[in-house]
Amino acid sequence: MYNSYKGKVGKVAPNRINRRFRTNIPHQKITTDTTEFKYYEIDNKGRMLIKKLYFDPFMDMYNGEMISYGISKRPSAEKIMKALNEAIAITIDCEYRITFQVNSQSKFHSEI
Secondary structure, three states, X not given: OXXXXXXXXXXXXXXXXXXXXXXXXXXXXXXXXXXXXXXXXXXXXOOEEEEEEEEEEEEEOOOOOEEEEEXXXXXXXXXXXXXXXXXXXXXXXXXXXXXXXXXXXXXOOOOO
């Protein structure tokens, strides 16, 4: 059985969310988690191939709005960073400390 778990990788930031997943302030709390989607394609010989896409949405915990996202055919720090930079540009108007929360249990880790 394959297990990709490598223990703690990189630096773990303090838990500022503390399971408080709602906020009354737009752009104050943003969350993301890479999601893998499988889909099927038929090749030129008629064979069905399983393909994957990776979706990296950045969601505002104020109203559930997706403020930016990345989609790629493999887990990609480049796509995540592009979506993160877009999210930062959008949330810069918040007068309070902005918290970006990432699922630390994600199996797609990159040192960013």
